[in-house]
Amino acid sequence: xxxxxxxxxxxxxxxxxxxxxxxATIQDxxxxxxxxxxxxxxxxxxxxELLYLVVKDPIRRVYRRLEKIADGKGSAREKITxxxxxxxxxxxxxxxxxxxxxxxxENLHARLKDKIAESPKHYERLWHRILREGMxxxxxxxxxxxKAVTFGILGALNWMYKWYEQNGxxxxxxxxxxxxxxxxxxxxxxAARSSAKGA
Amino acid sequence: xxxxxxxxxxxxxxxxxxxxxxxATIQDxxxxxxxxxxxxxxxxxxxxELLYLVVKDPIRRVYRRLEKIADGKGSAREKITxxxxxxxxxxxxxxxxxxxxxxxxENLHARLKDKIAESPKHYERLWHRILREGMxxxxxxxxxxxKAVTFGILGALNWMYKWYEQNGxxxxxxxxxxxxxxxxxxxxxxAARSSAKGA
Numbered sequence: 001x002x003x004x005x006x007x008x009x010x011x012x013x014x015x016x017x018x019x020x021x022x023x024a025t026i027q028d029x030x031x032x033x034x035x036x037x038x039x040x041x042x043x044x045x046x047x048x049e050l051l052y053l054v055v056k057d058p059i060r061r062v063y064r065r066l067e068k069i070a071d072g073k074g075s076a077r078e079k080i081t082x083x084x085x086x087x088x089x090x091x092x093x094x095x096x097x098x099x100x101x102x103x104x105x106e107n108l109h110a111r112l113k114d115k116i117a118e119s120p121k122h123y124e125r126l127w128h129r130i131l132r133e134g135m136x137x138x139x140x141x142x143x144x145x146x147k148a149v150t151f152g153i154l155g156a157l158n159w160m161y162k163w164y165e166q167n168g169x170x171x172x173x174x175x176x177x178x179x180x181x182x183x184x185x186x187x188x189x190x191a192a193r194s195s196a197k198g199a
Numbered sequence: 200x201x202x203x204x205x206x207x208x209x210x211x212x213x214x215x216x217x218x219x220x221x222x223a224t225i226q227d228x229x230x231x232x233x234x235x236x237x238x239x240x241x242x243x244x245x246x247x248e249l250l251y252l253v254v255k256d257p258i259r260r261v262y263r264r265l266e267k268i269a270d271g272k273g274s275a276r277e278k279i280t281x282x283x284x285x286x287x288x289x290x291x292x293x294x295x296x297x298x299x300x301x302x303x304x305e306n307l308h309a310r311l312k313d314k315i316a317e318s319p320k321h322y323e324r325l326w327h328r329i330l331r332e333g334m335x336x337x338x339x340x341x342x343x344x345x346k347a348v349t350f351g352i353l354g355a356l357n358w359m360y361k362w363y364e365q366n367g368x369x370x371x372x373x374x375x376x377x378x379x380x381x382x383x384x385x386x387x388x389x390a391a392r393s394s395a396k397g398a
Contacts, residue, residue, distance in 0.1 A: 020309075107221070110219075149377060151355075151358060151359075151361075152377065155354045155357065155358025156351040156358075158354065159351075159357060163350050170346075175347050178348060179351055182343060183385060184385075185386075185393065186380070186381035186390070187381065187385075188393070190389065192384075195380055
């Protein structure tokens, strides 16, 4: 049963990405995996459950990695660089699963809230903590609201689902480097000093 | 008919935001505006058309303002500051209409592509142009890919639809200021020099 379920999850991810979650039907997924619709219901109860199964493991892995980074050693600047890389590499490695997740996040959490252990709030809080600790330690400018900065970074990263293509012009590492440099330089102490001078 | 249609559009925006576009029904909107469902169809043909009507004017206005900024006078840094403010103030002024638009953009463009004059690509290109011109003029660092930077900025701005609340802790101007400082400082020539030194 394990392998068949894996096949179904993979087929579901492909169909969700191609058609959109709402337009995709259980019939489409059954066709993709080469099963009768009735047989597919032997493995999964609903389209919602399928969406959950599509994203569950990759999301859990990204959360665990961010927790490790936040709790681990290293400067805030190193943590931000690593956290950006982890987030974007997950998009790439679990393409299109995480693509589907970011787009459907609201629907998913509304419908399956009892089943989903990972909350976006927890992920935000880990980022927020890294930023606040960096500000306190004098590594990052402290004249900007850390929550707004958190959302700015997460926005830049998550927006990838709109435009990123595997094998496109820029590799995921190149994109991660652009974002890391923009944000690290924008949040540097030197930046705060030059902003203050300009003001 | 004009006023009644305006009432319907306003009711649709409210219902779409509360229930999500997919869960909302024409019946919900008819109830909200105090019309029979059959009468509502006298004014609009479909839920898709309603979504289009909800966002059409505010989107057009933001595009026109960004065109003016891109074509107008001023440094790239001034243009970026103004463009961030225009984008975020539109979220605030047309709350929740633009909220609905960003969330439903793909569905909307897929279904109504013949009707919609404004294309997100055009908006991206205007941003891209402002950044490239600033890089050429020596106002902005030119060691970062301008397209990736464009998407980073647009991601930070558009992600607002996930977290922004009117009358929340931060005003829209405060958020705009955080983003403008982060990005302008991150894209400054000084930032490029210090990145180069660090590398």
